[in-house]
Amino acid sequence: MKRKHKRLTFVAIGLLALGTATALILTAFEDSIVFFYSPTQMTEKPLPPDRRLRLGGLVEEGSVARAEGSAVIRFKVTDLVHSVPVVYEGILPDLFREGQGVVTEGRLVAGVFQADEVLAKHDETYMPPEVAEALKESGKWDDIRGAMTHQGPPAVAAD
Amino acid sequence: METASLGEWLDMGGYASYVWPVYGIALAVLVGVLVHGLRALRGEQTALDGLRRDLPSERESNGEA
Amino acid sequence: MLRYANPNRFMRLARVLTPWSAGLAVLLTAAGLWFALVDSPPDYQQGETVRIMYVHVPAAWMSLFCYVVMAVSAGVGVIWKHPVADVAAKASAPVGAAFTVITLISGAFWGKPMWGAWWVWDARLTAELVLLFLYLGYIALIHAFDDPARGLKAGAVLALVGVINVPIIKFSVDWWNTLHQPASVVKMGGPSIDGSMLVPLLLMALAFKAYYIYVLLVKMRAEITAGKVRALRLRQVHGTA
Numbered sequence: 090m091k092r093k094h095k096r097l098t099f100v101a102i103g104l105l106a107l108g109t110a111t112a113l114i115l116t117a118f119e120d121s122i123v124f125f126y127s128p129t130q131m132t133e134k135p136l137p138p139d140r141r142l143r144l145g146g147l148v149e150e151g152s153v154a155r156a157e158g159s160a161v162i163r164f165k166v167t168d169l170v171h172s173v174p175v176v177y178e179g180i181l182p183d184l185f186r187e188g189q190g191v192v193t194e195g196r197l198v199a200g201v202f203q204a205d206e207v208l209a210k211h212d213e214t215y216m217p218p219e220v221a222e223a224l225k226e227s228g229k230w231d232d233i234r235g236a237m238t239h240q241g242p243p244a245v246a247a248d
Numbered sequence: 249m250e251t252a253s254l255g256e257w258l259d260m261g262g263y264a265s266y267v268w269p270v271y272g273i274a275l276a277v278l279v280g281v282l283v284h285g286l287r288a289l290r291g292e293q294t295a296l297d298g299l300r301r302d303l304p305s306e307r308e309s310n311g312e313a
Numbered sequence: 314m315l316r317y318a319n320p321n322r323f324m325r326l327a328r329v330l331t332p333w334s335a336g337l338a339v340l341l342t343a344a345g346l347w348f349a350l351v352d353s354p355p356d357y358q359q360g361e362t363v364r365i366m367y368v369h370v371p372a373a374w375m376s377l378f379c380y381v382v383m384a385v386s387a388g389v390g391v392i393w394k395h396p397v398a399d400v401a402a403k404a405s406a407p408v409g410a411a412f413t414v415i416t417l418i419s420g421a422f423w424g425k426p427m428w429g430a431w432w433v434w435d436a437r438l439t440a441e442l443v444l445l446f447l448y449l450g451y452i453a454l455i456h457a458f459d460d461p462a463r464g465l466k467a468g469a470v471l472a473l474v475g476v477i478n479v480p481i482i483k484f485s486v487d488w489w490n491t492l493h494q495p496a497s498v499v500k501m502g503g504p505s506i507d508g509s510m511l512v513p514l515l516l517m518a519l520a521f522k523a524y525y526i527y528v529l530l531v532k533m534r535a536e537i538t539a540g541k542v543r544a545l546r547l548r549q550v551h552g553t554a
Contacts, residue, residue: 096392104473111477115488124435124491145490182429184358192492208429213497215363216507217354257351261361266426270419271350274368278524281411285531292538299545 125192128171136197144173144202145192145210153187166191166202173197177204184209318395320537327530334527341520348513356510362426363510369419370498371518372412375525376444377479379409383451384476387469397533399465402472403455404532408525410448416441428492436485437493440478447475 115122125145126134136142149172152165162181165172175193185191190210195203216224224230260267317323349367356363383405390399420438421431432438451468458464486495498504504511 093392100388100392100473104476107474108477111481115481119489122436122489124433124489127490145492180429182427184427206430208433208492209427210492211358211427211494213494214505215356215359215366215497215510217509218357219354220507221357260364261355263360263362263426266362266422267364270365270368270422271346273418274372274415277411277415281408282524282528282531285528285535289531289535289538292535292542295542296538296545299542299549303545303549 127168128173132171143194150187175202182209331530338523345516345520365423367513367517371521372415375521376413384472387472391469400536413445435491436489440482
């Protein structure tokens with residue numbers, strides 16, 4: 090009986106220690122685990138230049154522009170507080186459109202994000218097209234849309 | 249429920265080459281694991297029966313397999 | 314639970330439960346597939362690719378569930394010397410690993426059309442891959458020692474240490490910026506999935522659960538029988554009557 094209790098205690102303490110260590114390590118490496126920076130983070134945080142970064146947020150409404158006969162596309166990524174202009178040449182995913190979530194990878198050069206990869210990000214709401222139409226018509230659409238910008242550290246500038 | 253044709257259903261809105269492999273692979277893996285397990289069970293049961301026949305003096309004091 | 318530490322008592326129960334769990338698994342799978350592939354609508358945003366969710370999400374849930382069962386069983390087996398617990402851990406490992414593989418592959422086939430990438434190293438995907446390595450590591454460890462008891466002890470340590478990965482996987486989408494979207498079912502405020510899609514999702518989840526119970530019973534019976542075979546062979550060799 091005593092030896093069983095000893096074993097159990099060791100296991101419990103070990104797990105507790107492991108949990109604490111993991112929490113500490115993950116907090117310390119927060120920066121590296123972040124898959125993308127929000128526009129606010131990219132605007133406010135001093136990031137080392139010439140480093141490959143990812144920018145994530147929403148495609149700003151009305152910001153998508155493609156010059157005549159050019160494969161280059163320009164748009165802005167916003168988190169509704171700040172927005173960063175992006176320039177990109179390449180394939181866009183099916184889901185890419187204004188108001189849609191997006192994660193793009195590249196380099197920030199003189200305030201413009203030179204992207205070489207653009208991924209679409211979708212939210213966690215699922216519904217048939219008819220339901221979506223009904224919600225849009227009744228004006229309840231924005232309440233339902235998933236919180237794209239509410240992931241990870243807050244996008245709102247701290248004040 | 250729309251009445252789509254079989255062809256439309258198989259086409260999965262153009263995403264057939266993504267949807268069907270998922271179901272196929274999941275089925276193959278899960279059936280594979282199951283078949284492997286059933287074979288192992290049958291094999292062990294056969295071995296046990298064989299050993300019990302060969303050792304008639306073995307009294308199973310604690311129930312069947 | 315302590316009653317079923319006796320392998321033979323467990324075996325009697327297992328033999329009874331096996332056909333029922335098999336029947337349940339078949340019924341639930343049939344119903345789940347019907348709703349997943351035929352009788353449910355496409356998504357307003359993701360179209361027919363949403364049907365991948367009906368495999369991916371239940372598989373992901375099972376990958377976590379089987380791991381917890383495996384870790385707890387391994388711990389109980391090592392701490393309380395519960396022989397059936399050891400067997401449960403050993404049997405759960407390959408099934409859990411299979412579900413993890415299905416999660417990763419179905420996720421890739423979902424990510425390519427929707428995100429635009431087969432794989433990204435975001436927190437959730439990476440952590441799920443780590444889970445697969447934990448499963449494989451456990452399986453390797455329990456077979457790595459001549460003395461099976463030492464193997465089980467080493468495996469239990471790895472399994473228990475790895476448990477920390479389960480909440481990491483679950484909460485990764487909340488703690489960090491990830492490409493993978495946040496939870497749709499188990500979260501504050503209730504599910505953000507339409508009822509017509511929740512039905513196939515839950516049916517498939519139950520089907521996978523029933524399948525796991527069925528396979529677990531089969532593999533545990535095989536393992537316990539194998540133990541008897543080994544014991545009888547030893548007696549055969551030593552010539553005791």
